[in-house]
Amino acid sequence: MDHVKVGRLGPFPRVSKPVFLSSAILIIAFIIFGAFFNELASVVFGQAKAFISIRFGWFFIMVVNLAVVMSIYLIFSRYGDIRLGHQMEKPEYKLISWIGMLFSAGIGIGLLYWGTAEPLYHFMAPPLGEGETVASAKLAMNISFLHYGIHVWAIYGMVALALAYFHYRRGLPLSIRSTLYPLLGQRIYGRWGHTVDTLAVFGTMFGVVTTLGLGVLQINSGLESLFGIPNNITVQIVLIAVITALAGLSLLMGLDKGIKRLSDINIFLTIVLLSFVIILGPTQFIFNSFVENIGNYLHQVVPLALWTESYEGQENWQSSWTIFYWAWWISWSPFVGVFVARISRGRTIREFILGVLLIPVTILFLWFTAFGGSAVHMELMAAVSPDIASPGLVEAVQADTGSAIFKLMETYPFTQAATALIIVMIVLWFVTSSDSASFVIDMLTSGGDTNPPKVQRLFWAGTEGVIAAILLAAGGLGALQAAAIVSGFPFAIVMLVMMYALLRGLSRDRLVLYRNQQWFVTEESAEHNSANEFRDEHLLKGPPKVTKSD
Known part of the structure; x- marks a missing residue:
């Protein structure tokens, strides 16, 4: 069997030179452009985001929905019993650890940033109908569930499944290029394979950087709330430097001692914080609305997932929300896909897809109901009853999206302790996202090596921190969203071809x-x-x- 050729390049002992150099040149060019032409970069990012999201929003919607359809088909198909590895093999990681790493890699900071803010935003300014009503509250939860529901995990699942299948069943490198083997054959080891892996590195880098930027914005909001530390770009860059250094330490510890251990801690703290909000909050409302929200989501998921604003005569809302999310998740999918494939050896295809689709989604839906649903409920009760004072959550979202969860904690006892816990969780999500992404990017740039050299991982971790700082300086949240959409578009094309190639491969197994x-x-x-x-x-x-x- 052929392999991707790797060799020494300067201080980096084991890289695929075409992929490493192409990726590094593209990313360094982006850093120089953003650093020295700050205002121009902000304009270019905004125009690129508008062009892709408005002209090709329908394409993102089609690809994401096809991933869901294919996931459901594989669950019930004759391919469901195929095991990712030898057919007698057992899973490499226990279910709890697998879920923890899956969850840490797949959502991370976005859960804390948007879990409270997004339902509040859609409740206040829904894309359809009037705001701050019962109807807008239900729509807000439906939209939030759509953006974090089965569509997200179908994207991750298809990329991860294709990688795991061709690596563990066919002996190909754990690299994006391997998923196209049924179409390209031995050409995956040539320029076509190099191009696909370079696109994956580019998408992964900017998808992860978007999340890291959001995390720093929210950490700064929390520190301002807790200690009065100024909320500005200088503090945010310092935070990026400190947390990137922590991510580097985690990388040096390796997958089992570093990422796995931090992922287990993340799951534990997530359960603690979720339990705190449910027990000390409107408990009965949370459980009642959790059931109703799932029912509403299942009833509306198809029309919402295929909605393109074609009859509304405008496409501004979709580009800022749904299209941004689909592009963001697709740009994340090479990173999450490689990482999830790396930890999923020994599971059957059916077990893998059911686990990826259902377990994280259930936790996410409960999280959004407990945090976002409770926040919406408080504002709704204040709106309909003059005797109840508004907690000011809508105003907090309008002023600073990342501050919404901290404002919610002010309505709970032990506010300072809860705020400190959230900051710790964001830092840990930041670290696990950064070191997981660095691990994956290094695998892609070293020809699919499942244990790449640590010095290369540190290089990519540092690069992520630099780009996050530049994007924040070049336009904050708008620049982060633009980077996600622009980097996600080319990989959406790759993903479409990848799903077809996976079906071709499975038909021969x-x-x-x-x-x-x-x-x-x-x-x-x-x-x-x-x-x-x-x-x-x-x-x-x-x-x-x-x-x-x-």
């Missing part, structure tokens, strides 16, 4: 179940060593030899 012996055999084209190793290790010990066929 026929699973035969010997029920009496409870034994599985994979009948493949045997183009790669992994298939041969599987037959050598298991087939001769098990049922009769299966005749190969094309």
